[in-house]
Amino acid sequence: MKIASKNIWITGASSGIGEALTLELVRRGGTVFLSARNEASLQRVQKACEGLKGRAFVYPLDVSQEAAIYQLRDTILAEHQHIDILINNSGISQRSLAVETPIAVDRQIMEVNYFGAVNMTKAVLPHMIARKTGHIVSISSIVGKFGFPLRSAYSASKHALHGYFESVRAENQSKGIEVTLVCPGRVKTNISLHALTKEGKAHGQLDQGQEEGISAESCARQIVQAMERSKKEVWIGGKEILMVYIRKYLPFLFYRMAAKVKPT
Numbered sequence: 001m002k003i004a005s006k007n008i009w010i011t012g013a014s015s016g017i018g019e020a021l022t023l024e025l026v027r028r029g030g031t032v033f034l035s036a037r038n039e040a041s042l043q044r045v046q047k048a049c050e051g052l053k054g055r056a057f058v059y060p061l062d063v064s065q066e067a068a069i070y071q072l073r074d075t076i077l078a079e080h081q082h083i084d085i086l087i088n089n090s091g092i093s094q095r096s097l098a099v100e101t102p103i104a105v106d107r108q109i110m111e112v113n114y115f116g117a118v119n120m121t122k123a124v125l126p127h128m129i130a131r132k133t134g135h136i137v138s139i140s141s142i143v144g145k146f147g148f149p150l151r152s153a154y155s156a157s158k159h160a161l162h163g164y165f166e167s168v169r170a171e172n173q174s175k176g177i178e179v180t181l182v183c184p185g186r187v188k189t190n191i192s193l194h195a196l197t198k199e200g201k202a203h204g205q206l207d208q209g210q211e212e213g214i215s216a217e218s219c220a221r222q223i224v225q226a227m228e229r230s231k232k233e234v235w236i237g238g239k240e241i242l243m244v245y246i247r248k249y250l251p252f253l254f255y256r257m258a259a260k261v262k263p264t
């Protein structure tokens, strides 16, 4: 699969991994539809794409607003005729203990990270099936593979993506639909700044773990490679990726480590 000349709808394009992915895709000749809530940031990303091989168009969207997703899908199809690739990248993280987190905060995280991706997919999948071609990429996390302190709802929302999108793949593989699940480890973005506390407020700090993560640009390049190679699942990051292997092959060791970890 080549990116050049593909129409790609990406959520969470206003910062971090989504911003870097947009630039990487436009650099490779893709036509990219940029969605997120912050229109000014989307316009900044669009401007950064000027002069590259492909094109970028701004379409503001809150992925927790179901009706807005369908309206925007219709607008994009009216203006650009088709969508080849959907990248579900919007996400919010968490910094609160399960025991102290009100259910409203759990729901808010699920609404964006899980139901946002599900609604986007419901909006686009019938169009892809009708065209007998399409690729859905969903950004999960390594905490979509195991639980981690202070991330109960976030980790649950990412685990849920695996169940949902593996089912979507199984149902639609024979109809020309590909699904790629991406599990980044630590990537240096603003995610910890916007992570929700137990009060439902932004955490407001760049955590040390985030600071030490790989760059968003490196993560984006590896995501695009995984898309081009039609990978079903890819794990991207530094030494923290080892935790996925330990959880899988040495679970007794993982449980001991997870209980002792000092999370940020």
Ligand SMILES: NC(=O)c1ccc[n+]([C@@H]2O[C@H](COP(=O)([O-])OP(=O)(O)OC[C@H]3O[C@@H](n4cnc5c(N)ncnc54)[C@H](OP(=O)(O)O)[C@@H]3O)[C@@H](O)[C@H]2O)c1
Binding pocket: 011, 012, 013, 014, 015, 016, 017, 018, 035, 036, 037, 038, 039, 041, 061, 062, 063, 064, 089, 090, 091, 092, 093, 112, 139, 140, 141, 142, 183, 184, 185, 186, 187, 188, 189, 190, 191, 192, 194, 210, 213
């Ligand atoms: N950074 C990491 O270490 C890491 C690790 C594993 C997985 N991930 C995943 O990677 C994805 C991107 O995160 P990031 O690290 O790039 O963080 P980021 O810089 O905070 O970006 C998050 C993006 O999500 C968008 N977003 C949040 N709520 C939204 C909503 N209701 N509707 C539409 N868009 C919304 C934000 O845009 P607006 O505020 O403009 O809406 C922003 O563009 C997320 O799914 C995250 O869980 C990140």
